[in-house]
Amino acid sequence: MSEKQMLYQKRLERYITAMDCGKPDMVPVAFGVGEWIAKYTGTTLQEIYYDLDKSNSIVSEMLPGLDFDIFKGGPSLWWPPMFDAMGSKLYKFPGIGVEENSTFQFNEQEYMKPEDYDEFIASPTEWLVNHYLPNISTELENPGSYRSTVALIKGAAAFAMQGGIMAQAYGKWTMDHGIVGQGTGFTKAPFDTLGDALRGMKGVLLDLRRRPEKVLAACEAITPHNVNCGLAGAGADTRFPCFAPLHRGAYPFLNPNQWNNFYWPSLKATIEGLWARGKRMLFYAEGDWTPYLDKIAELPDKSIIFQIDTTDAKKAKEILGGRFCLQGGVPTTLLTYGTPAKIKEHIKRTIDELACDGGFILDAGGVVMGDAKQENVIAMIEAAREYGVY
Amino acid sequence: MADKEKLLNPDPGVCVPWEVKLEEIGEFPGNEAIVKKEWEKLDDFAYNFIWFWAQR
Amino acid sequence: MLTDALSIAIADLEEEQVAGMVKERLASGVAPLEIVNSLQMGMAEAGNRFETGEYFLGELIMCGEIMQDSMIVLEPLLIGSNAEYKGNIVIGTVKGDIHDLGKNIVVMLLKGSGYNVIDLGVDVSKEKFIEAIKEYNAPLVGMSVLLTGCQESMKETIDAIRAAGLDTKVLIGGNYIDDLVKAHVGADYSAQAATDGVKIADEIFSA
Numbered sequence: 001m002s003e004k005q006m007l008y009q010k011r012l013e014r015y016i017t018a019m020d021c022g023k024p025d026m027v028p029v030a031f032g033v034g035e036w037i038a039k040y041t042g043t044t045l046q047e048i049y050y051d052l053d054k055s056n057s058i059v060s061e062m063l064p065g066l067d068f069d070i071f072k073g074g075p076s077l078w079w080p081p082m083f084d085a086m087g088s089k090l091y092k093f094p095g096i097g098v099e100e101n102s103t104f105q106f107n108e109q110e111y112m113k114p115e116d117y118d119e120f121i122a123s124p125t126e127w128l129v130n131h132y133l134p135n136i137s138t139e140l141e142n143p144g145s146y147r148s149t150v151a152l153i154k155g156a157a158a159f160a161m162q163g164g165i166m167a168q169a170y171g172k173w174t175m176d177h178g179i180v181g182q183g184t185g186f187t188k189a190p191f192d193t194l195g196d197a198l199r200g201m202k203g204v205l206l207d208l209r210r211r212p213e214k215v216l217a218a219c220e221a222i223t224p225h226n227v228n229c230g231l232a233g234a235g236a237d238t239r240f241p242c243f244a245p246l247h248r249g250a251y252p253f254l255n256p257n258q259w260n261n262f263y264w265p266s267l268k269a270t271i272e273g274l275w276a277r278g279k280r281m282l283f284y285a286e287g288d289w290t291p292y293l294d295k296i297a298e299l300p301d302k303s304i305i306f307q308i309d310t311t312d313a314k315k316a317k318e319i320l321g322g323r324f325c326l327q328g329g330v331p332t333t334l335l336t337y338g339t340p341a342k343i344k345e346h347i348k349r350t351i352d353e354l355a356c357d358g359g360f361i362l363d364a365g366g367v368v369m370g371d372a373k374q375e376n377v378i379a380m381i382e383a384a385r386e387y388g389v390y
Numbered sequence: 391m392a393d394k395e396k397l398l399n400p401d402p403g404v405c406v407p408w409e410v411k412l413e414e415i416g417e418f419p420g421n422e423a424i425v426k427k428e429w430e431k432l433d434d435f436a437y438n439f440i441w442f443w444a445q446r
Numbered sequence: 447m448l449t450d451a452l453s454i455a456i457a458d459l460e461e462e463q464v465a466g467m468v469k470e471r472l473a474s475g476v477a478p479l480e481i482v483n484s485l486q487m488g489m490a491e492a493g494n495r496f497e498t499g500e501y502f503l504g505e506l507i508m509c510g511e512i513m514q515d516s517m518i519v520l521e522p523l524l525i526g527s528n529a530e531y532k533g534n535i536v537i538g539t540v541k542g543d544i545h546d547l548g549k550n551i552v553v554m555l556l557k558g559s560g561y562n563v564i565d566l567g568v569d570v571s572k573e574k575f576i577e578a579i580k581e582y583n584a585p586l587v588g589m590s591v592l593l594t595g596c597q598e599s600m601k602e603t604i605d606a607i608r609a610a611g612l613d614t615k616v617l618i619g620g621n622y623i624d625d626l627v628k629a630h631v632g633a634d635y636s637a638q639a640a641t642d643g644v645k646i647a648d649e650i651f652s653a
Contacts, residue, residue: 035595090446092544102542103595106446123399128440136443159439188445197446201547205504206511209459228402229441255502287621332594337626366622369595 007178011069015180015361016239019280019325020302023358027351027388029381030182030327030363032072033059035103035370036377045103045370046095049076052162056169063177068381070361071179074169078104082158086151087138090197103370111135112198114207117214120198121221132198183282185232185242187274190222190266191215192247201248208258219266227273230281241280241305250287264295275303282327285311286366293319309365317354327361329354330380335364335372340379347383355388362388405436448491452481456488457495459505461512468516478523485516489558497641503551506640510554531562533651536578536614537588538566540603542596548620549590552643556588559644561651572606579607579614586650588643589633591620601631608632615650617643 001009010025017024038045041058048055059074080093092098092105111132112120120127134140139151173179188196194215195204207215230242248254249263271281283304289296290312296304301323308316308328316326329350334343347362354360362384368377400407408426412418448454452471455463464485471481492509495501535556539549546568556563564582566574579587587607591600604616618628619637628636635646 088443090443098542103593105544105593107544123397125400125405125437125440126397128444129405133440133443156436156439159442160435186445193444197444202507202511205507208504209461209508225402225441226445229438229445232438252502254504258502258504333622333624333626336594336597337630366594369593371595371598 004175004178008174008180011178011180012239014069018359018361019241019305021322021325021359023390026390027355027384028069028361029384029388030070030072030361031066031068031377031381032364032368033062033075034368034372034377035075036368036372036374037062037075038101038370040374044094044100046093046100049078049080049094049104052076052079052165056165059169060173060176063173063179066378066381067385069180070182070363071173072182072363079158079162080104082155082162085154085158086133086136086140089136089138101370106196108196108200110200110203112203114203114211114214117211117218121214121217124221124225136197181240183240183243184237185230185279187226187230187242187244187270187281189244189246189249189263190219190226190270191249191263192245193222193226194218195248204248208254208262212262215262219262223266223269223273226270227277230270230274231277231279236277236279238278238280241282242274243284244281245284245286247286249292250285250289251291256291259292260295264292268299271299271303275300280304283307285309288312290315296320297323299324305361307363307365313350313354321354321359322357325359325361326354327363328365329360329362330364332364332366332368332372335368335376335380338376340375343376343379344383344386347380348387351384351387358390400437403434403437404430405433405440408433448487450484450487452484453488453491456485456509456512456516457491459492459508459512461508461515464512464516468519472519472523478520482517482520482524485513486558486560489513489554493555493558493641493644496639503640506551506554507547510550513554513558530560532560533586533647534562534564534582534584535586535588535647536564536566536575536582536584537590538570538575538578539568539590539592540596541569541571541599543591543593543599544568545590545592548592548640549588551640552588552590552619552637555641555644556647559647561647572603575603576607576610576612579612580610584614586615586617586647588617588619591618591623594622597622597627597631600633604632617646619643 014024014028018028035045037058038048055074055076080096083091089107092107094100094102094104098105116131134143137151140148142148170181195201199207232242249259254263274281281304284307286309288310293315297319305325305327306316306320308326313329320326334346398407398410408429411429448457452467455467468481489509492501492506496506537549537553539546553563553565564578566578575587589600589603591597600618607614616633617635617637618631618633623636637643637646
């Protein structure tokens with residue numbers, strides 16, 4: 001076994017032990033290269049988004065100097081050429097729609113109308129193809145037309161190409177640097193699938209009052225699909241969790257009645273469906289989830305990794321600790337406005353408070369964007385090693 | 391546009407079920423399992439592509 | 447306590463009742479401005495309910511929707527009437543950010559509390575902020591940002607406002623806004639909850 005392979009095994013074991021709420025040799029550290037990298041590499045954000053080879057080679061250059069365990073991915077979340085090919089209305093990307101160094105933005109609209117509920121519920125996948133894709137893609141405005149057919153060919157090809165390029169990059173990072181990827185598969189809370197992309201936030205909130213039974217039926221119809229999306233195909237790698245960014249369940253969007261009856265049951269069913277197949281969810285609780293910790297504690301033991309963003313970390317530890325692995329501990333704003341010294345001090349305290357008996361992964365709380373300082377991100381990793389040995 | 395009478399309502403991971411295709415093919419002289427396996431692989435790819443846009 | 451049936455209806459989010467009452471009152475000759483006042487009182491009550499934990503953001507958004515629907519009917523009829531405002535407030539989402547949900551809720555609550563809100567929309571340049579502050583002589587400017595990556599643009603805007611010699615109070619708000627951010631960008635106030643905006647405005651305008 002090569003040195004890098006051994007390193008990989010060691011880190012993998014650290015990660016898996018923590019996920020199972022155990023105490024590894026040291027606190028595993030998760031790390032992602034964010035958009036902040038652009039300003040240190042003399043590239044525009046547009047280049048990083050558009051040129052996958054470039055963005056992957058930036059990551060390859062960074063990795064050798066950094067000792068962390070779990071890799072959360074490179075600087076760009078999406079590959080815009082695929083969206084361009086489809087004429088997607090969903091995002092504005094750097095250099096197209098917004099300035100070349102501005103981050104991407106979501107263009108939220110009611111892509112699904114109130115009168116679409118019944119057809120969607122009757123056959124979600126078919127409705128997506130027949131109505132949603134044409135609604136979100138200017139190139140697909142006339143299904144069956146020349147432009148539309150070409151766009152679908154290009155879009156699907158781009159999807160496959162990107163998948164291949166990224167799989168190759170991860171393979172290389174594993175071989176060369178002993179890197180363990182955080183997860184495989186991507187899913188959401190069914191209510192968020194409905195509320196983020198389909199009805200939009202305002203739309204779904206209004207639906208809760210005007211047509212609550214449709215919202216429930218739609219969430220129910222989405223649930224088995226979201227289980228499938230999390231598994232990411234038949235040959236799912238169940239060692240790693242699927243990533244699930246959770247939005248509208250954060251406090252104080254929904255009232256307790258709405259949360260209990262509309263948000264939670266289908267999310268819980270999705271998590272239980274995944275767990276029945278041995279797949280865990282990285283419960284990426286963006287924002288504050290403190291009031292819901294007791295409900296979350298009802299999930300099967302170890303079925304999630306709970307990401308702490310602005311949730312009360314001590315309460316999370318108290319209520320979920322021991323039964324679920326916790327991830328986070330470093331406020332995102334600290335990486336922007338803090339100093340390496342402040343970060344070290346914070347991490348020492350965090351590890352004392354949250355990592356003590358294991359089941360903890362050190363990570364930034366939320367998505368680290370373009371404003372983070374590299375020296376702070378690196379200080380975070382170094383401090384984790386300094387104070388993180390059990 | 392979809393004919394409302396003939397919704398397939400495919401399961402998760404499926405766009406056009408193999409059973410539907412098989413019925414249309416009718417006579418099957420070769421090894422069905424070989425064809426089915428590859429059909430379902432590509433069907434799953436298409437499914438992931440479609441749902442990708444809904445899980446943005 | 448609310449006594450006006452229209453105020454109660456909007457505070458309780460009874461959209462159909464509100465639409466019906468607005469129509470009835472207009473038909474019976476009630477001044478459009480008076481109707482708007484009733485609606486605003488109800489909206490302020492919805493804000494109070496948020497404050498006490500009875501209402502959540504979902505309810506506030508719903509209330510804003512009902513108000514907006516009513517204003518489609520009422521606004522054209524308001525021209526020429528003299529509304530009395532507590533003061534002028536300029537507000538916008540800073541350059542680089544196109545999120546407007548948080549801002550819209552704050553605008554709605556400020557309007558409901560009787561302020562004249564000049565809403566500049568999203569992706570607002572520093573020049574536009576300065577121009578509007580000058581034009582309306584606004585003692586308070588509100589800036590909203592969701593994306594942490596756009597907080598720098600907030601700082602630039604505030605720097606530019608100060609450089610232009612304006613001593614307008616600056617209130618910032620957004621999901622990732624905290625005291626660290628407030629100190630860094632040089633704002634006077636920061637708001638975490640939707641109703642903080644009204645409290646801060648009341649503090650400034652009553653001084």
